[in-house]
Amino acid sequence: MSEDLVATSTEIGLYASRLLRRIRREADLPAGARVLSILDEHGPLGIGQLAKLDQCSQPTMTGTVNALVERGWVTKDADPADARATRVTMTREGAVALRTSRRAIGELIASLLGDVEHADAATAARVLRLLVESPSPEKGHR
Amino acid sequence: MSEDLVATSTEIGLYASRLLRRIRREADLPAGARVLSILDEHGPLGIGQLAKLDQCSQPTMTGTVNALVERGWVTKDADPADARATRVTMTREGAVALRTSRRAIGELIASLLGDVEHADAATAARVLRLLVESPSPEKGHR
DNA sequence: CCACTTTACATAGGAAACCTATGTAACGGA
DNA sequence: TCCGTTACATAGGTTTCCTATGTAAAGTGG
Numbered sequence: 001m002s003e004d005l006v007a008t009s010t011e012i013g014l015y016a017s018r019l020l021r022r023i024r025r026e027a028d029l030p031a032g033a034r035v036l037s038i039l040d041e042h043g044p045l046g047i048g049q050l051a052k053l054d055q056c057s058q059p060t061m062t063g064t065v066n067a068l069v070e071r072g073w074v075t076k077d078a079d080p081a082d083a084r085a086t087r088v089t090m091t092r093e094g095a096v097a098l099r100t101s102r103r104a105i106g107e108l109i110a111s112l113l114g115d116v117e118h119a120d121a122a123t124a125a126r127v128l129r130l131l132v133e134s135p136s137p138e139k140g141h142r
Numbered sequence: 143m144s145e146d147l148v149a150t151s152t153e154i155g156l157y158a159s160r161l162l163r164r165i166r167r168e169a170d171l172p173a174g175a176r177v178l179s180i181l182d183e184h185g186p187l188g189i190g191q192l193a194k195l196d197q198c199s200q201p202t203m204t205g206t207v208n209a210l211v212e213r214g215w216v217t218k219d220a221d222p223a224d225a226r227a228t229r230v231t232m233t234r235e236g237a238v239a240l241r242t243s244r245r246a247i248g249e250l251i252a253s254l255l256g257d258v259e260h261a262d263a264a265t266a267a268r269v270l271r272l273l274v275e276s277p278s279p280e281k282g283h284r
Numbered sequence: 285c286c287a288c289t290t291t292a293c294a295t296a297g298g299a300a301a302c303c304t305a306t307g308t309a310a311c312g313g314a
Numbered sequence: 315t316c317c318g319t320t321a322c323a324t325a326g327g328t329t330t331c332c333t334a335t336g337t338a339a340a341g342t343g344g
Contacts, residue, residue: 005248005260006245008260009250009255012270013247017165017171019273019274020158020159021198021302022197022274025303031331047293057333058294059293059333059334060332062294083338084338084340105156106155109155109273110147112273121150121151121154123262123266124270127255128161129153131157132157173300173302188321188322189323190320201302201305201323202302203322204324206301225309225321226309226320227320227321228322288341290340292339296334297333299330300329303328306325309322310320311320314316
């Protein structure tokens with residue numbers, strides 16, 4: 001593995017960390033925003049499925065979803081086929097909130113990007129997506 | 143402002159958020175790692191200067207530095223020229239810890255990158271750096 | 285049809301990494 | 315010398331995550 005690549009990767013980690021704090025401060029990226037994104041993409045899902053897709057623990061997702069319910073951005077209904085399960089569905093207010101949040105963050109980042117080539121921004125987005133979605137390197141046996 | 147650009151920017155924000163959580167879980171990126179990076183780049187600095195460079199509040203930096211002192215990764219000495227100020231200096235153990243942490247994160251990300259072109263990874267790093275370092279868009283007056 | 289495991293969530297408790305507001309002591313200029 | 319500024323420390327709170335564990339419904343083998 002090239003030293004250069006490790007160095008570049010280190011930078012990505014470092015800057016991602018600072019960027020997130022900046023977004024949290026200057027826009028406001030609630031934990032629930034990610035969940036709304038997932039529901040927008042996949043439609044109604046259960047708590048466990050949401051947790052898996054967002055790569056967090058199930059209790060964390062329970063809490064996040066409850067917070068979203070209180071805000072009126074999603075509803076929790078019983079799954080008719082399985083009394084244990086829950087179906088989390090985005091409400092119309094949730095869809096509005098998602099659009100608003102996306103726009104705020106998008107515009108913040110776009111303004112910070114300044115005169116960066118759009119193609120370079122797209123490359124960055126693609127690389128980040130890959131980083132998030134690629135499976136974990138197996139450690140040890142498995 | 144182009145809709146496409148806003149969409150790309152939104153993705154960058156979303157993926158940065160997920161990436162950071164992934165790094166925290168799979169490598170282990172202590173809050174202090176960023177401070178060590180800064181000290182490595184700039185040499186000994188005061189608390190306030192560190193806070194400014196890391197873009198966090200001064201109390202947060204006080205806490206982070208104290209934690210680093212407890213771990214033996216930095217020392218706090220009085221500034222001989224100013225009794226109020228503190229000089230935070232990285233120790234040899236801190237330098238080792240920084241190298242170790244960088245390597246762990248770098249290798250994690252590099253392995254996740256898989257067969258992404260190195261040039262694309264470098265572009266992503268450059269874009270992220272810009273996002274972190276470009277000044278805030280002025281909101282309103284000043 | 286009755287244990288027994290598994291699955292889907294909920295609850296409890298706690299840790300990390302931030303923040304704002306405020307206090308204290310030294311510095312520095314009028 | 316007085317007073318505003320600067321450099322930190324402290325207090326107290328929030329957000330976002332975690333592990334461990336409990337509960338109830340759903341499958342499953344005998």
